[in-house]
Amino acid sequence: MIAIFKLSWYTIVMVNLGNDEIVKYPFLTEAGKYLNDLGFSLEQFGSDPDLKKIVDNAFERIITSSEGRIFKSDPSSNNSALPLEIFSFLIAVILLKLSGMNTLIRRFSLAEARRAEKFLEKDLMNHKDITKAKLSLQILQELFSVTVEKIDEEFTILVSDYLKHSINFHEREWKLINRKVTNGKVHLTPHETVRLVRKELDRHIYTKINSSSTPEMIIGFETYVDKLKQLAKKFEVKTVESKEFPPCIKHAIEVLEKGENLPHSGRFLLATFLLNKGQTVEQIAPLFKNAPDYNPKVTIYQLNQLSGISGTTEYKSPSCEKVKSQNLCFPVPACDTIINPLQFGRKRV
Amino acid sequence: MNGKDVTFLEDTFKKFYFEHFDLLHVPDDPNQREFGYQKFNGGMNRHLSLKSDKELHLLLMQNKPSDVYCSNARYMFPNLPMSEKDWQNAELIFDIDAKDLRKEHPKNNTLIKCSECNEISELGESCPKCNSTKLSFTTLTCDDCIKSTKDEVLKLNKILIDDLGINEENIKIFFSGNEGFHIYVHKSEYESVGSRERAELSDYIMFRGGIPETFGFKKFNTNKSSLPKFDDVGWNGRLAKHLYGTKSNRSKISQEILSGGYALFQKKLEDFRDSIGIKIDPNVTQDIHRIFRLPGSINSKSGLTKIFVEDLKKFDPYIDACFIDDEEIEVAANCPIEFSLKKKKFGPFNNEQVSVPKFAAVYMMCKGVASSV
Numbered sequence: 001m002i003a004i005f006k007l008s009w010y011t012i013v014m015v016n017l018g019n020d021e022i023v024k025y026p027f028l029t030e031a032g033k034y035l036n037d038l039g040f041s042l043e044q045f046g047s048d049p050d051l052k053k054i055v056d057n058a059f060e061r062i063i064t065s066s067e068g069r070i071f072k073s074d075p076s077s078n079n080s081a082l083p084l085e086i087f088s089f090l091i092a093v094i095l096l097k098l099s100g101m102n103t104l105i106r107r108f109s110l111a112e113a114r115r116a117e118k119f120l121e122k123d124l125m126n127h128k129d130i131t132k133a134k135l136s137l138q139i140l141q142e143l144f145s146v147t148v149e150k151i152d153e154e155f156t157i158l159v160s161d162y163l164k165h166s167i168n169f170h171e172r173e174w175k176l177i178n179r180k181v182t183n184g185k186v187h188l189t190p191h192e193t194v195r196l197v198r199k200e201l202d203r204h205i206y207t208k209i210n211s212s213s214t215p216e217m218i219i220g221f222e223t224y225v226d227k228l229k230q231l232a233k234k235f236e237v238k239t240v241e242s243k244e245f246p247p248c249i250k251h252a253i254e255v256l257e258k259g260e261n262l263p264h265s266g267r268f269l270l271a272t273f274l275l276n277k278g279q280t281v282e283q284i285a286p287l288f289k290n291a292p293d294y295n296p297k298v299t300i301y302q303l304n305q306l307s308g309i310s311g312t313t314e315y316k317s318p319s320c321e322k323v324k325s326q327n328l329c330f331p332v333p334a335c336d337t338i339i340n341p342l343q344f345g346r347k348r349v
Numbered sequence: 350m351n352g353k354d355v356t357f358l359e360d361t362f363k364k365f366y367f368e369h370f371d372l373l374h375v376p377d378d379p380n381q382r383e384f385g386y387q388k389f390n391g392g393m394n395r396h397l398s399l400k401s402d403k404e405l406h407l408l409l410m411q412n413k414p415s416d417v418y419c420s421n422a423r424y425m426f427p428n429l430p431m432s433e434k435d436w437q438n439a440e441l442i443f444d445i446d447a448k449d450l451r452k453e454h455p456k457n458n459t460l461i462k463c464s465e466c467n468e469i470s471e472l473g474e475s476c477p478k479c480n481s482t483k484l485s486f487t488t489l490t491c492d493d494c495i496k497s498t499k500d501e502v503l504k505l506n507k508i509l510i511d512d513l514g515i516n517e518e519n520i521k522i523f524f525s526g527n528e529g530f531h532i533y534v535h536k537s538e539y540e541s542v543g544s545r546e547r548a549e550l551s552d553y554i555m556f557r558g559g560i561p562e563t564f565g566f567k568k569f570n571t572n573k574s575s576l577p578k579f580d581d582v583g584w585n586g587r588l589a590k591h592l593y594g595t596k597s598n599r600s601k602i603s604q605e606i607l608s609g610g611y612a613l614f615q616k617k618l619e620d621f622r623d624s625i626g627i628k629i630d631p632n633v634t635q636d637i638h639r640i641f642r643l644p645g646s647i648n649s650k651s652g653l654t655k656i657f658v659e660d661l662k663k664f665d666p667y668i669d670a671c672f673i674d675d676e677e678i679e680v681a682a683n684c685p686i687e688f689s690l691k692k693k694k695f696g697p698f699n700n701e702q703v704s705v706p707k708f709a710a711v712y713m714m715c716k717g718v719a720s721s722v
Binding site: 182265 | 431432464482483484485511512513514515538539541542545546548549550551552553556557558559560562563582583584585631632635
């Protein structure tokens with residue numbers, strides 16, 4: 001028999017997973033071994049009519065995720081001799097790898113992360129089965145290095161751990177100021193605890209799919225793969241960009257034009273923004289000539305540093321959040337949908 | 350600064366260092382730190398590695414620096430360029446400076462320097478000589494400024510301990526050498542967090558980005574009982590105390606807040622930043638590659654020393670951080686306002702040659718209002 005999977009991307013989390021758990025968190029298992037033990041090869045999935053249902057399921061799982069929906073579990077399917085949901089996840093990964101469509105892999109990872117999140121949350125709140133609650137705490141600890149403590153109905157995690165995850169969110173409710181914080185701990189509901197690691201869960205699944213090797217085309221999979229390639233085209237995004245500067249940049253230029261002192265952070269914002277937009281050091285330098293402490297040599301030196309001409313790093317324009325925290329943000333409605341000043345005026349067509 | 354002033358200050362600083370090696374130490378894990386120094390009229394020399402107090406003292410004697418710095422970060426290779434240093438962790442540092450606390454310059458303690466004609470004069474909106482508005486502001490000794498800065502440090506410490514769980518013993522306060530304090534947090538779990546996480550901590554401490562829901566005000570169906578209570582922990586409790594003043598006011602004022610509506614409360618939360626947020630400099634806390642003035646070294650903006658503060662309440666920087674001796678010195682002083690050091694008042698000096706103790710001469714020269722004769 002051909003070795004079932006050459007997928008080397010499944011790391012074993014040091015927890016004991018039963019069939020129930022593998023269905024919920026298929027990305028955690030040593031899947032190759034799991035399936036090998038059941039005695040199936042990939043080729044069989046392409047040729048055996050009885051297994052076609054699983055490939056159809058896997059395809060559906062991808063389609064569902066591409067539409068931003070979560071694949072619904074059918075518990076009865078997992079009680080059969082073949083745990084269909086585990087298979088459909090693994091075959092879906094193979095189909096995605098064969099299609100090579102990154103946009104679909106991204107959507108699939110996110111949907112799978114959200115699916116797992118639901119189970120994690122339920123398990124966290126499981127008062128009847130302590131082992132389930134413990135398992136979910138263990139998953140959080142081992143996969144995301146988040147130590148969660150349970151105090152009555154609330155969960156707490158260290159502020160430093162919380163921040164490492166929460167900085168990936170742009171919604172204000174995740175800011176530390178909008179959390180109950182005492183004695184170095186952040187208090188969270190089970191839902192929030194799990195939601196906190198969604199992006200990492202997503203990234204975890206995405207990285208693993210991406211770093212796994214792509215098998216040779218399997219006979220019987222061609223039609224599915226072609227359909228996926230077609231589907232991916234739908235998600236191609238084209239954008240146009242206006243020439244107007246965002247208000248933070250306009251403000252920085254105005255301050256300099258008036259000969260007033262623009263703080264270092266404002267100068268950094270202006271310079272990196274214009275450099276990132278493709279302007280040259282020579283084009284940008286004159287903007288600073290009205291500054292009270294203007295020194296042409298220093299300005300050119302610093303611009304060269306920022307542009308990466310002198311140093312090794314080309315500096316990126318700071319995010320809107322950073323600009324906001326530096327009191328340099330003067331938002332207009334068009335700023336609502338962007339997270340970096342460079343995105344201002346960019347529209348999808 | 351002219352050559353004569355530079356020589357005078359270099360020699361004075363060197364003498365101070367020679368006599369106070371006991372104040373100047375490399376921090377923990379010195380071989381993982383980046384050091385740097387500046388010379389008068391010179392650029393920054395950084396990416397230096399010093400492994401012991403001896404090497405530090407040698408640098409001070411050989412290079413006669415105007416300012417000496419050391420990273421709060423630990424690196425695997427501190428003397429390589431930034432991108433190759435391999436950042437490991439960094440102590441959490443907060444900077445509370447009088448300039449960030451005040452809405453306007455203190456009238457009796459500030460002088461203006463015109464960027465066009467170099468005229469130095471008392472505080473005003475334009476240069477009295479050429480009417481230019483391109484001005485730089487210099488604050489001289491200001492007791493009120495130090496008092497309010499100290500109050501802010503105490504408020505910060507309470508949040509660090511109560512909210513962020515930092516052990517009080519690990520919080521060390523230093524006078525910055527000019528008009529502020531640097532608060533170092535040692536041995537905390539925050540050492541490993543990066544710049545973006547530190548920005549979040551800054552926002553928390555500064556009370557920035559709060560939404561009404563956090564304080565119990567929802568868009569729909571809010572009632573008084575969900576608004577902050579006096580005994581709440583964290584910002585809810587602090588906001589309650591600010592809003593109500595006393596417990597007995599809660600009912601009346603919370604009703605007023607509810608009647609004002611969601612949008613008004615949201616606006617008020619932003620305004621409260623100024624009144625209850627701690628005024629740290631967020632850039633300092635967020636920058637994990639910064640080099641900070643080394644404790645024990647002189648701040649060339651003032652001639653005062655950055656020094657560990659044992660008892661904040663009793664600490665008077667204009668006495669306790671002023672280490673230069675009192676040998677009488679002749680200087681040409683152009684200092685239109687009075688200042689006070691070591692319990693003695695000086696000035697105003699109107700473009701005149703005066704004899705003052707060396708510590709006052711150094712202070713004025715560092716502030717750019719006197720030169721050697």
